[in-house]
């Protein structure tokens with residue numbers, strides 16, 4: 049079985065903190081040793097008081113020092129352990145967030161955004177068990193149990209045999225409950241993941257939910273998952289609750305057995321009273337490391353189940369980085385060339401042998417009915433969808449021969465609708481830049497898209513944080529996305545319905561801006577607006593995943609029935625006003 053990437057990461061995290069963890073183990077052992085020595089000292093003191101004679105002050109002083117040192121060492125050890133555990137969680141969270149954002153787009157969609165978030169939250173938190181329990185608590189407890197058993201064996205091997213026999217029976221019973229606990233914890237983790245996914249969808253669309261008075265219906269799946277998480281947590285608690293009484297029962301039976309056997313051995317003179325008392329004290333103490341072992345085994349099983357969920361992100365395929373070096377651009381090659389490209393989404397063919405050339409300069413408009421595959425075409429160029437067949441070239445070079453980052457630098461995408469992150473206007477605008485653009489540059493880009501006044505009106509201007517307070521309208525946010533694309537000065541500009549939310553003035557302004565940009569770069573625009581389409585240098589008609597016609601407005605108006613239908617639909621008089 050391939051190693052789990054999450055467990056690999058944890059093992060690196062542990063190795064990076066091996067000094068502190070080793071100190072924690074040593075301190076835990078010191079604390080354990082103090083616990084082991086204490087009954088012997090108490091037995092000695094009792095012997096002195098009981099008439100054996102000798103100095104009592106020195107053993108009492110030793111006892112005080114050892115008890116205090118044991119308590120201090122125990123506390124320090126547990127602090128070091130907790131700190132290492134928390135750092136391990138931090139490592140997992142950082143790894144998840146860094147990996148998740150680099151996964152291939154279809155992979156992120158398959159896992160689900162809420163599910164990815166849950167891997168960073170509750171699942172990562174479970175990793176602590178593997179580091180602290182697995183690395184120190186379990187080995188230290190095992191050492192303690194062994195040491196107790198050795199000392200108890202030295203004191204009286206017959207009573208030891210009774211003790212071991214009883215605890216072995218208890219351990220067998222506890223094992224069955226641990227398995228139930230693990231299964232319940234797995235179910236709980238899965239339910240919490242689905243809860244995060246469902247909650248993400250409801251709260252992103254909270255205004256729609258309210259507008260349709262669907263609050264109760266929308267949260268029904270969330271309530272189901274909350275119920276499932278609680279039910280599995282209760283099952284886990286039930287299994288966990290059995291561990292302590294079983295261990296206690298084992299201890300009680302062992303005490304009764306030891307008292308019976310010890311009484312006989314005391315009477316026969318085979319056992320000294322002080323040894324008998326010391327043995328009983330060890331028996332009382334033995335239950336602590338045994339409990340730690342049983343509960344630790346449960347926590348580790350839960351942690352490993354969470355690690356398998358985190359593996360889904362850490363082990364998933366990231367976007368290919370592409371070629372190591374930027375290729376030579378073929379002179380005279382078109383900006384983009386698609387040859388017989390085929391794409392299927394969800395098992396359904398969406399692009400069917402699409403061939404298309406986008407010249408180095410000029411505005412190219414893609415038109416076609418809803419669902420025809422226009423956005424998918426743009427996504428193919430960005431590498432957001434897999435092509436099943438065909439070839440896509442940027443500046444004459446196949447996409448896979450480019451470094452992916454270089455493709456994204458040369459091709460700017462403005463997606464349908466708003467694409468604003470919860471950041472300041474400045475950060476949103478500079479998203480594609482490796483340097484920090486000057487304020488002049490930012491204002492100039494905002495002016496180009498007719499947004500300067502709106503941003504100047506924001507109290508914090510360029511530093512106004514968007515997203516949190518809905519400071520901009522949908523159309524303004526869309527124009528901000530266009531300004532962001534202008535700021536990377538790409539050779540190819542892809543726009544998906546850029547005028548969808550625009551008024552007439554801004555639509556005209558954008559059409560003029562795109563025409564100006566088209567003088568020295570390729571502008572590809574999916575649009576339904578006739579005025580924008582008619583002004584384009586080239587128009588591509590897409591229908592049911594196929595390119596059905598290419599030409600300018602004049603040519604297509606007479607030669608393409610599909611285009612004529614498009615023009616007719618756009619130009620049709622308003623049926624209400626007719």
Ligand SMILES: Nc1ncnc2c1ncn2[C@@H]1O[C@H](COP(=O)(O)OP(=O)(O)OP(=O)(O)O)[C@@H](O)[C@H]1O
Pocket residue numbers: 393394396398416417418419420421422423424425
């Ligand atoms: N992730 C997906 N899984 C399955 N099918 C998908 C997926 N994304 C898109 N589709 C389907 O692919 C087809 C093309 O979608 P696309 O978004 O490219 O259409 P479009 O021409 O841009 O439409 P519109 O004008 O409505 O935006 C649609 O039928 C859509 O249902």
